[in-house]
Amino acid sequence: xxxxxxxxxxxxxxxxxxxxxxxxxxxxxxxxxxxxxxxxxxxxxxxxxxxxxxxxxxxxxxxxxxxxxxxxxxxxxxxxxxxxxxxxxxxxxxxxxxxxxxxxxxxxxxxxxxxxxxxxxxxxxxxxxxxxxxxxxxxxxxxxxxxxxxxxxxxxxxxxxxxxxxxxxxxxxxxxxxxxxxxxxxxxxxxxxxxxxxxxxxxxxxxxxxxxxxxxxxxxxxxxxxxxxxxxxxxxxxxxxxxxxxxxxxxxxxxxxxxxxxxxxxxxxxxxxxxxxxxxxxxxxxxxxxxxxxxxxxxxxxxxxxxxxxxxxxxxxxxxxxxxxxxxx
Amino acid sequence: xxxxxxxxxxxxxxxxxxxxxxxxxxxxxxxxxxxxxxxxxxxxxxxxxxxxxxxxxxxxxxxxxxxxxxxxxxxxxxxxxxxxxxxxxxxxxxxxxxxxxxxxxxxxxxxxxxxxxxxxxxxxxxxxxxxxxxxxxxxxxxxxxxxxxxxxxxxxxxxxxxxxxxxxxxxxxxxxxxxxxxxxxxxxxxxxxxxxxxxxxxxxxxxxxxxxxxxxxxxxxxxxxxxxxxxxxxxxxxxxxxxxxxxxxxxxxxxxxxxxxxxxxxxxxxxxxxxxxxxxxxxxxxxxxxxxxxxxxxxxxxxxxxxxxxxxxxxxxxxxxxxxxxxxxxxxxxxxxxxxxxxxxxxxxxxxxxxxxxxxxxxxxxxxxxxxxxxxxxxxxxxxxxxxxxxxxxxxxxxxxxxxxxxxxxxxxxx
Numbered sequence: 124x125x126x127x128x129x130x131x132x133x134x135x136x137x138x139x140x141x142x143x144x145x146x147x148x149x150x151x152x153x154x155x156x157x158x159x160x161x162x163x164x165x166x167x168x169x170x171x172x173x174x175x176x177x178x179x180x181x182x183x184x185x186x187x188x189x190x191x192x193x194x195x196x197x198x199x200x201x202x203x204x205x206x207x208x209x210x211x212x213x214x215x216x217x218x219x220x221x222x223x224x225x226x227x228x229x230x231x232x233x234x235x236x237x238x239x240x241x242x243x244x245x246x247x248x249x250x251x252x253x254x255x256x257x258x259x260x261x262x263x264x265x266x267x268x269x270x271x272x273x274x275x276x277x278x279x280x281x282x283x284x285x286x287x288x289x290x291x292x293x294x295x296x297x298x299x300x301x302x303x304x305x306x307x308x309x310x311x312x313x314x315x316x317x318x319x320x321x322x323x324x325x326x327x328x329x330x331x332x333x334x335x336x337x338x339x340x341x342x343x344x345x346x347x348x349x350x351x352x353x354x355x356x357x358x359x360x361x362x363x364x365x366x367x368x369x370x371x372x373x374x375x376x377x378x379x380x381x382x383x384x385x386x387x388x389x390x391x392x393x394x395x396x397x398x399x400x401x402x403x404x405x406x407x408x409x410x411x412x413x414x415x416x417x418x419x420x421x422x423x424x425x426x427x428x429x430x431x432x433x434x435x436x437x438x439x440x441x442x443x444x445x446x447x448x449x450x451x452x
Numbered sequence: 453x454x455x456x457x458x459x460x461x462x463x464x465x466x467x468x469x470x471x472x473x474x475x476x477x478x479x480x481x482x483x484x485x486x487x488x489x490x491x492x493x494x495x496x497x498x499x500x501x502x503x504x505x506x507x508x509x510x511x512x513x514x515x516x517x518x519x520x521x522x523x524x525x526x527x528x529x530x531x532x533x534x535x536x537x538x539x540x541x542x543x544x545x546x547x548x549x550x551x552x553x554x555x556x557x558x559x560x561x562x563x564x565x566x567x568x569x570x571x572x573x574x575x576x577x578x579x580x581x582x583x584x585x586x587x588x589x590x591x592x593x594x595x596x597x598x599x600x601x602x603x604x605x606x607x608x609x610x611x612x613x614x615x616x617x618x619x620x621x622x623x624x625x626x627x628x629x630x631x632x633x634x635x636x637x638x639x640x641x642x643x644x645x646x647x648x649x650x651x652x653x654x655x656x657x658x659x660x661x662x663x664x665x666x667x668x669x670x671x672x673x674x675x676x677x678x679x680x681x682x683x684x685x686x687x688x689x690x691x692x693x694x695x696x697x698x699x700x701x702x703x704x705x706x707x708x709x710x711x712x713x714x715x716x717x718x719x720x721x722x723x724x725x726x727x728x729x730x731x732x733x734x735x736x737x738x739x740x741x742x743x744x745x746x747x748x749x750x751x752x753x754x755x756x757x758x759x760x761x762x763x764x765x766x767x768x769x770x771x772x773x774x775x776x777x778x779x780x781x782x783x784x785x786x787x788x789x790x791x792x793x794x795x796x797x798x799x800x801x802x803x804x805x806x807x808x809x810x811x812x813x814x815x816x817x818x819x820x821x822x823x824x825x826x827x828x829x830x831x832x833x834x835x836x837x838x839x840x841x842x843x844x845x846x847x848x849x850x851x852x853x854x855x856x857x858x859x860x861x862x863x864x865x866x867x
Contacts, residue, residue: 289669289677319855320753325668325677395682444752445814
């Protein structure tokens, strides 16, 4: 093996680390986290991510550096000894440059069995630490007992049916939501019973700041995955099941511009691009579901206040119950 | 071992060349052009023309993969049915019966008028003065937005999003089409199901109707929602679909006339037919064509005050004269028979108890479907038979029908 193999590996590794270093200032990093409150799990998910990133990053750089070093130093020629280890009479010993570090360590782990034990047990302990740390976050996201319950005060329910290749969303009408506040027990059948006055939309999930949303996730054909990157929420939608997920958005991105409510601070009529792409929050499908999986994207609209949400809901209701086509269409 | 001193053993070549070949394949395969290639032409039509809807009542849908060879692959176990089906198939017109010269002439003429996939156009200017005058083309061309820029943009967007189902000439026979049922719309008949315009079977939809289909998708079919495409892409696609429909419509008419009347002049055939086709699209774009229901007291969604209205609708639905919906929507749609539609594919009267509506779920959508029928299918128009209030009564009933608890509230009973 030639020494340039070590160059190749070294370059790739260095490029990877450099890319990682410049990613954050260049904005190639995690999408905006809008689930940041104390009762929310968004911060916990991000913290876990960073914990695992630093641990694995440290070991990655360490092992890659050692590997590149050994590739370089022990690069031989047809099985002949390099000048470095020829010096030691054919025995493979590290050259003196690192001897002062390695030799004392080598005394502790002076046989292979102990070395292998060491590098099995230490990572195992680290993994157990990670596994234990993430339990509370998992519980907050996935456990039904920790989710807002359908009859809960101040809980917004919606039903999301994933379909190739769109998200069909069903909202209770405002009248029904108000009813539920008075009689919470009527809220429990929403996921199973479609009501006459429900509002149905495609690819739009609407809520308002600070509101807890309980989503009943269904799919009409194959496995899809409900993924809200900005809320750090992902859940597979399985055929035959209704799966509950919950989220709480704590920043807004939607306002009324002209006649309609838009995100992204409005869209340029010529290019179709949003004026503020940071404020376009997507609902993406995260499970390969067919040819259209790449474009199975919906939008998350977070209104600033409940009043704004209600105004929008009235507008949507008017569109859904249109009887005069000359009005807004 | 250095790379250059390795011995060239058998099988070595595979290992050595494998990596760079794989690498280059991966790199080179992904990048393509946005447009159709400049030398691509719309293919000459070879699938049979369906001159009128078949009467045979199929007992089931076609199997996945049968389409588009549905006519040759469909066989029924019932002998009688099969015989009837075979007899009706004899009515079909086979474009390949025209001689090659005629077919070439047709395709050349179509290319002169409608361009190629790469450079689509609707070139009415080359037609005679009479036709242009009768269409008032100078004013009306703007209505339909069939200028070359829009059509080019539409062609690119169509190729990305629509081609694989709806096919290159808009024939609904793209590679995905055999595997989805209902099959993708064939634009070449110029028939669109969900229209809001006045007229008979040759009526066309408004751009807004097509836009609604694009934005909402069609629930219970493979047509997804394209709401997140930029607005001008959607408008360009609509223009391109209208272009494909006009082209296909003209091609269908020409082939039909020339097959049935062998000494018909191509030039005359073109002039006669293109005028009518473009006129029908212009007509649909005219605000006067929109069906605007009379002012109504109906409230949606229906509440307790609308009891009588819902009850009226229920009676109308079940009546054996007037509306008589239950005749086709048997058991409220749960046991409807199948039929062959105008495109030669199999459909059935909608199951109205599911709450899933392909043409849209707004009261106005229901109104349009009942008033005008569904073009291309067996749903007739009731606009002349029923009064406006009766249609609204039916709509109220239909809104309540899928919801068992609401049916209780309105005292609607059936098994």
